[in-house]
Amino acid sequence: MAYENLNEREKKVLSCLISYYVASADPVGSRAIANKFRLGISPATIRNTMQDLEEMGLVQQPHTSAGRIPTDAGYRIFVDTLLRQEQLSEADKHAIDSTILAMAGGVEAILDQTSRVLADLSRQLGVTISPKLDDSILFHIELIHMAEGKVLVVLAFKSGLARTILLEVDASIGWVELSEISRLLNEKLAGLSLGQIRRSITERLHDSGGDPKLLRLFLDSESDVWMGADADQLHIEGTRNIIEQPEFADRQKLWELMKILEKRTDLAGILRNYQETGSGIIITIGAENQAREIQSCSVVSASYKAGNTTGTIGIIGPTRMPYAKLMSLVKYAARQLSKVLSGE
Amino acid sequence: MAYENLNEREKKVLSCLISYYVASADPVGSRAIANKFRLGISPATIRNTMQDLEEMGLVQQPHTSAGRIPTDAGYRIFVDTLLRQEQLSEADKHAIDSTILAMAGGVEAILDQTSRVLADLSRQLGVTISPKLDDSILFHIELIHMAEGKVLVVLAFKSGLARTILLEVDASIGWVELSEISRLLNEKLAGLSLGQIRRSITERLHDSGGDPKLLRLFLDSESDVWMGADADQLHIEGTRNIIEQPEFADRQKLWELMKILEKRTDLAGILRNYQETGSGIIITIGAENQAREIQSCSVVSASYKAGNTTGTIGIIGPTRMPYAKLMSLVKYAARQLSKVLSGE
DNA sequence: TTTTATCACTCGAAGGGATAGAGTGCCAGA
DNA sequence: TCTGGCACTCTATCCCTTCGAGTGATAAAA
Structure with a gap:
C-alpha cells in the first residue's frame, strides 16, 4: 500500500491525533486537534482530512458521533514514517544504568531487575528473556x-x-x-x-x-x-501497570492477557520469533502479533548480546502506547545489557 | 471471646451460610438457607439466629435489606471449629503427584510446577517459596x-x-x-x-x-x-484466577493486590512469618494478615521440609474461599514435596 | 479551487424517576 | 419457643429524557 503519498497535512493530522489519543485514551475530535495543536487550519478542514484518513483505513470511529482513534495500520505508518526519535531523559538513563550496571550476582538477577526497571519507567509490562542457550x-x-x-x-x-x-x-x-x-x-x-x-x-x-x-x-x-x-527463563514485571490501562477495564480482556503471560514458553517463543526477522528495535502492533490473546497489544522489543548468544527484552502494552519513548527505553536498556553481559 | 458457646442451631446456620456464600458470592438470606439446606426450621427462625450471629460479630449485612455475609471472625470460627476435613479427590491427588513426583531438574523447577498445580486445582493464587537457605x-x-x-x-x-x-x-x-x-x-x-x-x-x-x-x-x-x-525465590501462579473473583472486580483492589505480589521479598517475608508461629496448616484470614494490601484475602499455607531446612507453600485468595478443600490441597502438596525433597 | 463558518443530525453518556424484588424486623398466634 | 404474616427498607434495573460532543454537508468566503 502506497502510504508514502500521504500529503503533509494528512501526516500532521495523523501525527497529532495519535499523540493526543495516546495521552487521553478518548476518541479525538477535530476541535480538540485544532485547539491543542497550532496547525493553522480550522476544525472543518481537519474533519475533511480525517475523512480521508478514515478511507485509507488509518483511523476509525467507534461510533457515528465520536472522534477518531488510530487503527493498527495508522500506528504502523506513524511508527514507520512519522515518529520522531526521542532522547531518553537523563533520569531514565540513570535509572537503567544503576540497575543494570550496578547489579552483581549473575545474569538472571540482572535480567530480573531489568524487566522491573523497564516496567517502572514505561508504566507497561517489562519483559526479559535470558540468552538462548x-x-x-x-x-x-x-x-x-x-x-x-x-x-x-x-x-x-x-x-x-x-x-x-x-x-x-x-x-x-x-x-x-x-x-x-x-x-x-x-x-x-x-x-x-x-x-x-x-x-x-x-x-x-x-x-x-x-x-x-x-x-x-x-x-x-x-x-x-x-x-x-x-528452558527459557522469562521475567515479567509490571502487571499492575496494565491493570491501570483503560483498554483492560474489561475483565475478560485482562483475563486473556494474563492467560498468555502465564504460558511462559509460548510467550517466550513469540518474542524470540520477532527478533529472528531483524535486528535493532522491532515493533509489533496489534493484529501483527501471532498470538490472538495479545492482538490488542503492541510489543516493543530488541535483542541484547551475551557473549556469542542473544536474548530478548521488550515492553508489552496496549497498542495505544508512547512508541517513541518506549523505543528509546528499550534501545538504551538493550545496549547497556549487551555492554554488561558481553564485557563492553 | 467464648465463641464455643454457640448453640447447635447457630453453628448449623453459620456453617450453611458460609458454604452457600462461598459458592454464590452473594449475601445469603434466610429463605435461601431454609430452602437449600434441610434444617427443619423456618426462615423466620433462621432470621432470629442470624440476628444473634450478627450481634456476636460473626456475620454482617452489607445494607439493611440484604442477606448476610460472614465476617473475618465468622470465617475464623468456621475454620477452627465447624469445618469438616475434606478428602482430596483422587484426580487432584494424581495431578499433584504427577507434577511433583515426576519432575526432574532440581528444586526450583519442582517448586515452579507446584505453584502452578496449586493454582490450577484451587482456582486461586498458588505460591511457593524455596527452602530457607x-x-x-x-x-x-x-x-x-x-x-x-x-x-x-x-x-x-x-x-x-x-x-x-x-x-x-x-x-x-x-x-x-x-x-x-x-x-x-x-x-x-x-x-x-x-x-x-x-x-x-x-x-x-x-x-x-x-x-x-x-x-x-x-x-x-x-x-x-x-x-x-x-535471596528468596518466590513462585507465584494463577493471577488469571484472581481476576475472575468478584471481590476483585474493582480495579483499585486488584491493583493493590498486584502491587504486593510484585514486591517479592515483602511477600516472602510475610508468608515465612506465618510458618514460624506453628506447624501444619496455617490459615490467616483477612485482617489477620500483616500487610494491609492483602487484608481482604486469606492465606492457606504449610511448610515443607527439604533436608534440614524448610520452605513454604500456600494459596492466596479472597476470604471467601473453600477452606476445607484448600486445606487438604495444601496439606497433600506439602507432604509430597517433603517426600521428594527430603528423600522420603 | 480550497478553506471556513454554520447548521441539522446522530449517538452515547449521564441523570432521574418508577418499579420490582429480595430480605429484613417485629408481632401475634400456635 | 417457633412460625406465618406483614409492613418496611433498600438496591438493582429499566426506561426515559436531556445534554453535549462530534460529525457531514452545504454554501459562502478566500
Missing part, C-alpha cells in the same frame, strides 16, 4: 556428587550464564567414576555450543571409555541435562 | 574460573538446592590460587549452614593462608556470595 558455548561442566545417588550437574557458559541440574543416578557410583566422567565431558564438549552438543552428543561420546551407567545420562540428546538447561 | 547446610563450594577476571561460585546444599553467583575478581588471579582457595573454603565451611557461615565467616577464615585478594570476596559476611545466595 542453544548458541551459548559451554565453558565448563562440573559434576558434584551429592548424597544418596544424586549428582548436581553445573553447566557454565562462556557468556557468564550458569545452569544447575540435579540428576538421579545409580547410588553405587562413586566420586572416582564421577571425576573421570567429568574430565571426559569437559574434554569432549567444552567449547561447543549447547545446540551442537545436543545434535552430536551420541557420536561424540560413543566410543569413549568411562562408566556407561553414568554416561548414559548424558548420551541422549533429549537428556534432562541438555533439555532442562535450555 | 539460612538453615541449609553447605555441602560443597566450587569455584569455576571464567574468562576475563570472572569467577563462578557454585554453592551446593545438602538439600539438593544449588545457587550460582558470578563474581568479579582481579584479572590476575589464576587457576592455581583458585583451586587453593576452593580447597580452603570447602575445608572450613562445608557442613555448616549458610547462617552459621554468615555469622562467623570472619573468624573462620581469618588466619588461614591463601591469596588475600580473592579471599576478601568471601570474608565479609555481607558479601555478595552469602547475601545473593539467600
Whole structure:
C-alpha cells in the first residue's frame, strides 16, 4: 500500500491525533486537534482530512458521533514514517544504568531487575528473556556428587550464564567414576555450543571409555541435562501497570492477557520469533502479533548480546502506547545489557 | 471471646451460610438457607439466629435489606471449629503427584510446577517459596574460573538446592590460587549452614593462608556470595484466577493486590512469618494478615521440609474461599514435596 | 479551487424517576 | 419457643429524557 503519498497535512493530522489519543485514551475530535495543536487550519478542514484518513483505513470511529482513534495500520505508518526519535531523559538513563550496571550476582538477577526497571519507567509490562542457550558455548561442566545417588550437574557458559541440574543416578557410583566422567565431558564438549552438543552428543561420546551407567545420562540428546538447561527463563514485571490501562477495564480482556503471560514458553517463543526477522528495535502492533490473546497489544522489543548468544527484552502494552519513548527505553536498556553481559 | 458457646442451631446456620456464600458470592438470606439446606426450621427462625450471629460479630449485612455475609471472625470460627476435613479427590491427588513426583531438574523447577498445580486445582493464587537457605547446610563450594577476571561460585546444599553467583575478581588471579582457595573454603565451611557461615565467616577464615585478594570476596559476611545466595525465590501462579473473583472486580483492589505480589521479598517475608508461629496448616484470614494490601484475602499455607531446612507453600485468595478443600490441597502438596525433597 | 463558518443530525453518556424484588424486623398466634 | 404474616427498607434495573460532543454537508468566503 502506497502510504508514502500521504500529503503533509494528512501526516500532521495523523501525527497529532495519535499523540493526543495516546495521552487521553478518548476518541479525538477535530476541535480538540485544532485547539491543542497550532496547525493553522480550522476544525472543518481537519474533519475533511480525517475523512480521508478514515478511507485509507488509518483511523476509525467507534461510533457515528465520536472522534477518531488510530487503527493498527495508522500506528504502523506513524511508527514507520512519522515518529520522531526521542532522547531518553537523563533520569531514565540513570535509572537503567544503576540497575543494570550496578547489579552483581549473575545474569538472571540482572535480567530480573531489568524487566522491573523497564516496567517502572514505561508504566507497561517489562519483559526479559535470558540468552538462548542453544548458541551459548559451554565453558565448563562440573559434576558434584551429592548424597544418596544424586549428582548436581553445573553447566557454565562462556557468556557468564550458569545452569544447575540435579540428576538421579545409580547410588553405587562413586566420586572416582564421577571425576573421570567429568574430565571426559569437559574434554569432549567444552567449547561447543549447547545446540551442537545436543545434535552430536551420541557420536561424540560413543566410543569413549568411562562408566556407561553414568554416561548414559548424558548420551541422549533429549537428556534432562541438555533439555532442562535450555528452558527459557522469562521475567515479567509490571502487571499492575496494565491493570491501570483503560483498554483492560474489561475483565475478560485482562483475563486473556494474563492467560498468555502465564504460558511462559509460548510467550517466550513469540518474542524470540520477532527478533529472528531483524535486528535493532522491532515493533509489533496489534493484529501483527501471532498470538490472538495479545492482538490488542503492541510489543516493543530488541535483542541484547551475551557473549556469542542473544536474548530478548521488550515492553508489552496496549497498542495505544508512547512508541517513541518506549523505543528509546528499550534501545538504551538493550545496549547497556549487551555492554554488561558481553564485557563492553 | 467464648465463641464455643454457640448453640447447635447457630453453628448449623453459620456453617450453611458460609458454604452457600462461598459458592454464590452473594449475601445469603434466610429463605435461601431454609430452602437449600434441610434444617427443619423456618426462615423466620433462621432470621432470629442470624440476628444473634450478627450481634456476636460473626456475620454482617452489607445494607439493611440484604442477606448476610460472614465476617473475618465468622470465617475464623468456621475454620477452627465447624469445618469438616475434606478428602482430596483422587484426580487432584494424581495431578499433584504427577507434577511433583515426576519432575526432574532440581528444586526450583519442582517448586515452579507446584505453584502452578496449586493454582490450577484451587482456582486461586498458588505460591511457593524455596527452602530457607539460612538453615541449609553447605555441602560443597566450587569455584569455576571464567574468562576475563570472572569467577563462578557454585554453592551446593545438602538439600539438593544449588545457587550460582558470578563474581568479579582481579584479572590476575589464576587457576592455581583458585583451586587453593576452593580447597580452603570447602575445608572450613562445608557442613555448616549458610547462617552459621554468615555469622562467623570472619573468624573462620581469618588466619588461614591463601591469596588475600580473592579471599576478601568471601570474608565479609555481607558479601555478595552469602547475601545473593539467600535471596528468596518466590513462585507465584494463577493471577488469571484472581481476576475472575468478584471481590476483585474493582480495579483499585486488584491493583493493590498486584502491587504486593510484585514486591517479592515483602511477600516472602510475610508468608515465612506465618510458618514460624506453628506447624501444619496455617490459615490467616483477612485482617489477620500483616500487610494491609492483602487484608481482604486469606492465606492457606504449610511448610515443607527439604533436608534440614524448610520452605513454604500456600494459596492466596479472597476470604471467601473453600477452606476445607484448600486445606487438604495444601496439606497433600506439602507432604509430597517433603517426600521428594527430603528423600522420603 | 480550497478553506471556513454554520447548521441539522446522530449517538452515547449521564441523570432521574418508577418499579420490582429480595430480605429484613417485629408481632401475634400456635 | 417457633412460625406465618406483614409492613418496611433498600438496591438493582429499566426506561426515559436531556445534554453535549462530534460529525457531514452545504454554501459562502478566500
